[in-house]
Amino acid sequence: MRNALKTLMFVSALSPSLISVALARLWDRGPTWDALWYALAGCVGILLIRYIIDALRWNGETFQVSLKKIEANDALMLGVIVTYFIPFIGKAADITVEVVLAILTLAGIALWMxxxxxxxxxxxxxxxxxxxxxxxxxxxxxxxxxxxxLDPKQVKTVKRISGSMLLEIV
Known part of the structure; x- marks a missing residue:
C-alpha cells in the first residue's frame, strides 16, 4: 500500500500539466468540454496531493530516526516543471484524453518500480x-x-511513505 501512495503522490505531480493542456485547448479552440475536463482533473490531482499528505500525518507509521547526513534534493524539479509548459509548445493540438491516460499510466508504472x-x-x-x-x-x-x-540531528520523528521515502512530522 505504501508504494501505491508514493506512486499516486508523484503521478499527481503531473496535475498542473493537465491544467496547462486545458489552458492550451482554451487558447486554441475556445471554451470546450475537454478543456473543462482537463482543468477539473488537474485540480483534483492537486487536491489529492494535499489529501495524501494529511492521511499520512494521521495514519502513517511513526518511528524515530537518527540521521547522519542530509543534502537538498530539489535539482530535478526543473525537469518536472518543464512538463507543465509542453502543452503550450504544440498548443495541445494532438493530445487526446487517451494519450494523457497512457502517459499517466506509463509514469505510474515507472514510479511504482x-x-x-x-x-x-x-x-x-x-x-x-x-x-x-x-x-x-x-x-x-x-x-x-x-x-x-541544516543539521541532520534536527529530524527526530518521521512517517514512512514507502521503503525509500519519509515524511517529517514537526
Whole structure:
C-alpha cells in the first residue's frame, strides 16, 4: 500500500500539466468540454496531493530516526516543471484524453518500480522541501519536510511513505 501512495503522490505531480493542456485547448479552440475536463482533473490531482499528505500525518507509521547526513534534493524539479509548459509548445493540438491516460499510466508504472523519486513541485508550492537523508546505519531515504534543514540531528520523528521515502512530522 505504501508504494501505491508514493506512486499516486508523484503521478499527481503531473496535475498542473493537465491544467496547462486545458489552458492550451482554451487558447486554441475556445471554451470546450475537454478543456473543462482537463482543468477539473488537474485540480483534483492537486487536491489529492494535499489529501495524501494529511492521511499520512494521521495514519502513517511513526518511528524515530537518527540521521547522519542530509543534502537538498530539489535539482530535478526543473525537469518536472518543464512538463507543465509542453502543452503550450504544440498548443495541445494532438493530445487526446487517451494519450494523457497512457502517459499517466506509463509514469505510474515507472514510479511504482523506482526506488528513487523526483521532487514534486506541487508539494514545493505547499512549502515542503526534499532532502536526500542517510541514517546512522547507511540507509538512504528521500525525506520530505516543511523545514529548511541544516543539521541532520534536527529530524527526530518521521512517517514512512514507502521503503525509500519519509515524511517529517514537526
Amino acid at each position: 523506482s526506488s528513487s523519486i523526483l521532487p514534486n513541485p506541487v508539494l514545493r508550492v505547499l512549502g515542503y522541501r526534499f532532502y536526500k537523508a542517510e541514517t546512522a546505519n547507511g540507509v538512504v531515504y528521500t525525506l520530505i519536510t516543511q523545514r529548511d534543514l
